[in-house]
Amino acid sequence: MxxxxxxxxxxxxxxxxxxxxxxIELDPAVEAAIRAARQTEASPVGQAILDQLIENAAVARTQRIPxxxxxxxxxxxxxxxxxxxxxxxxxxxxxxxxxxxxxxxxxxxxxxxxxxxxxxxxxxxxxxxxxxxxxxxxxxxxxxxxGIGSENMSRIYMLKPAQGIEGIEQAVLETVQLAGPNACPPMVIGVGVGGTFEKCAYLAKKALLRSIGDPSKDPFWAAEEKQLLKKVNETGIGPQGFGGTTTALWLAIETWPTHIGGMPVAVNINCHVARHESEVL
Ligand code: SF4
Structure with missing residues (x-):
């Protein structure tokens, strides 16, 4: 051929x-997630911040600024x-x-x-x-x-297989807690599990490309994404770290086969801007 x-x-x-x-143009799926979070956010300060994020996106789009x-x-x-x-x-x-x-x-x-x-x-x-x-x-x-603010708050863990799913959850929650306000929450969180040291980092970055609302194709990991997002939001960090029920908009997990002796986990934090655009040539 x-x-x-x-x-x-x-x-x-x-x-x-x-x-x-x-x-310049906030991903419509991210904007929809911010609007949905605005409806459920418990903190008045958190609600005001989410309103500002929606307004900021509109200003950027109409005035053609970042x-x-x-x-x-x-x-x-x-x-x-x-x-x-x-x-x-x-x-x-x-x-x-x-x-x-x-x-x-x-x-x-x-x-x-x-x-x-x-x-x-x-x-x-x-x-x-x-x-x-x-x-x-x-x-x-x-x-x-x-953005580097959220990138700086990302981490890699070389877990032992016996640490299991609890170990993965602990790694994600620790990373989120340490990130606090520095990653400009509400965050979008990409998690890579498996492979090697560099492969899990790549998987975590790739997880950030998945559209908000598009769960893992594996039912086990799709359920885990939901569960972990709930736990992240229970940390109370809230929008911009001022407290509230919206710490993350979305959490995606990508996995890969790994060695019998290891369980690499990478947590790549993204902020509410969560930029990615594609074209097919
Ligand atoms: S909103 Fe995102 S890109 Fe902007 S400073 Fe915060 S972390 Fe960086």
Whole structure:
């Protein structure tokens, strides 16, 4: 079968579009979850904050400005059909898209070239790119700008198998408690369970791409997502950490087979902005 050519420029254009859209237009599923939480939030201060988040999203959308000042590291997930041939450098095309999107969209440039000398690259590149080869002749690009306030509060635990589901719950709840107001709650929480040290971190990040209201396909883990979200909301941290019944809007768990001797668990915290936009080329 002949490979399907996709010019690199199309990738660049898509990434630029997605970076701007993700930063300016709050995901309708997230907004619906905030509105639903507003109906159930017990604390008057919490209710007022949720109202402000809804107003903030409307202002961002109508005035074409970012939902938050931290427009994030550009995390890009690419599903490459094995029958696709990108004409040109895919990696360069993605970074050019980030450069273009963050410049043309007036989005804050938050990337430094080295963790110690901390010189800003001035164009928010390089992106963090995850590639996955899939069947077919399509290219799916997801841009998920990630704010560092919530990223800083994320954690990895190398649990022992005997710690079981209770150990996983404890890890998530400890991470949420330690995050407190720093992750700009209400949070969206991605949990990765299984694999290895780096695989569970990847799974946790990928869990954040799942749309709010879309549970795990595995009934056991779908029930666990529900149960754990309830426990997270019982912590009382509340909107922006001022107390209340809405600490998280959503919690998604992704799992993977693992070694008989281990149980890695990663908890990736996201905030109420929870940005991710996709296009299929
Ligand atoms: S955690 Fe989210 S809402 Fe808070 S500053 Fe970062 S991107 Fe903005």
């Amino acid at each position: 002949a490979l399907r050519d996709i010019p690199a420029e199309r990738v660049t254009e898509a990434v630029a579009r997605l970076a701007i859209k993700a930063n 939902i938050c000042q931290d427009t994030g590291l550009a995390v890009v997930f690419v599903e490459i059909g094995q029958d696709v041939h990108v004409v040109g450098s895919l990696e360069d095309a993605i970074n050019e898209g980030v450069r273009r999107g963050y410049t043309e969209g007036y989005l804050r440039k938050s990337v430094v070239r080295d963790p110690i000398d901390r010189v800003n690259t001035q164009d928010n590149t390089p992106a963090i790119i995850h590639y996955e080869i899939v069947p077919g002749d399509r290219l799916k690009i997801t841009v998920a700008p990630k």
